Amino acid sequence: MSILYIFIFILGLVAGSFLNVVIYRLETEEKIVNDRSRCPKCKHVLSWLDLFPVFSFLLLKGKCRYCLKKISWQYPLVEIGTGILFVLVAFYFPYFSFQLLSTKLFYLLLIISALIVVSVFDIRHYIIPDKIIFPAIAVSLVYNFVVDFVLNDYMRLDYVFSGNGLISVLFLLLFASQFFNTLVAAFSAFGFFLIIFLLTKGNGMGGGDVKLAFLMGLILGWPLILLAVFLSFIFGSIFGLALIFAGKKKMKSMVPFGPFLVAGTFVSLFWGEIIIKWYFNLFIF
Numbered sequence: 001m002s003i004l005y006i007f008i009f010i011l012g013l014v015a016g017s018f019l020n021v022v023i024y025r026l027e028t029e030e031k032i033v034n035d036r037s038r039c040p041k042c043k044h045v046l047s048w049l050d051l052f053p054v055f056s057f058l059l060l061k062g063k064c065r066y067c068l069k070k071i072s073w074q075y076p077l078v079e080i081g082t083g084i085l086f087v088l089v090a091f092y093f094p095y096f097s098f099q100l101l102s103t104k105l106f107y108l109l110l111i112i113s114a115l116i117v118v119s120v121f122d123i124r125h126y127i128i129p130d131k132i133i134f135p136a137i138a139v140s141l142v143y144n145f146v147v148d149f150v151l152n153d154y155m156r157l158d159y160v161f162s163g164n165g166l167i168s169v170l171f172l173l174l175f176a177s178q179f180f181n182t183l184v185a186a187f188s189a190f191g192f193f194l195i196i197f198l199l200t201k202g203n204g205m206g207g208g209d210v211k212l213a214f215l216m217g218l219i220l221g222w223p224l225i226l227l228a229v230f231l232s233f234i235f236g237s238i239f240g241l242a243l244i245f246a247g248k249k250k251m252k253s254m255v256p257f258g259p260f261l262v263a264g265t266f267v268s269l270f271w272g273e274i275i276i277k278w279y280f281n282l283f284i285f
């Protein structure tokens with residue numbers, strides 16, 4: 001079992017290395033595949049020795065082999081972060097005993113990768129890239145729809161055409177389906193952030209945060225989306241206060257909100273149900 005986690009961690013490191021390339025090429029508008037990786041500073045083509053996730057960074061002591069300029073800490077951090085998140089997905093969504101690329105696992109690995117790119121890009125440029133967020137929304141819509149209506153039992157044709165089937169199916173479509181649930185979550189989160197965006201005239205939240213909130217709803221559904229949004233405000237406030245007390249930022253300076261939304265999404269995804277259960281248990285006695 002543990003060998004599987006080591007495998008998925010290494011897979012995460014490699015994926016993280018690719019995500020760094022995606023982030024860099026989104027910045028420079030280069031094509032994502034097709035070209036050899038280069039040092040961002042001296043543009044020297046990197047050899048395979050320079051491309052081992054984390055290990056190359058350690059061996060080269062964080063410097064480019066060719067120009068000796070410092071390599072950003074972003075590279076190993078994204079790699080290790082992706083590795084850890086991949087392990088968490090495999091631990092909490094263990095669908096892979098027989099089918100390695102089972103739908104839920106594959107979907108989550110993909111969407112987590114997108115969210116990592118979104119937060120790093122937001123930290124670096126205060127922008128949530130449409131090139132990532134729109135495909136992620138499309139994939140989530142298709143995934144939710146397919147899982148609900150193609151893989152689930154209640155859409156079997158014989159069921160639909162039997163007796164009250166049509167009415168039951170309509171009921172399921174509208175009220176009991178996970179697809180409907182995620183749509184409601186997505187539009188509520190979208191509406192909530194749109195109102196903040198309009199009230200603060202774009203100074204508090206960016207338009208990107210509104211789109212990201214929609215995606216979060218599609219990933220988490222109801223009620224986990226509530227927890228994720230709540231957590232993101234808590235994380236953001238703690239971070240903001242810490243910066244103010246450390247004297248690094250003033251009240252008005254800009255802090256990107258995307259990473260906090262993503263952090264709230266991850267915590268809700270892995271521990272949301274435990275947190276909600278714990279919260280309601282507080283009120284039993």
Ligand SMILES: [Zn+2]
Nearest residue numbers: 039042064067
């Ligand atoms: Zn270099």
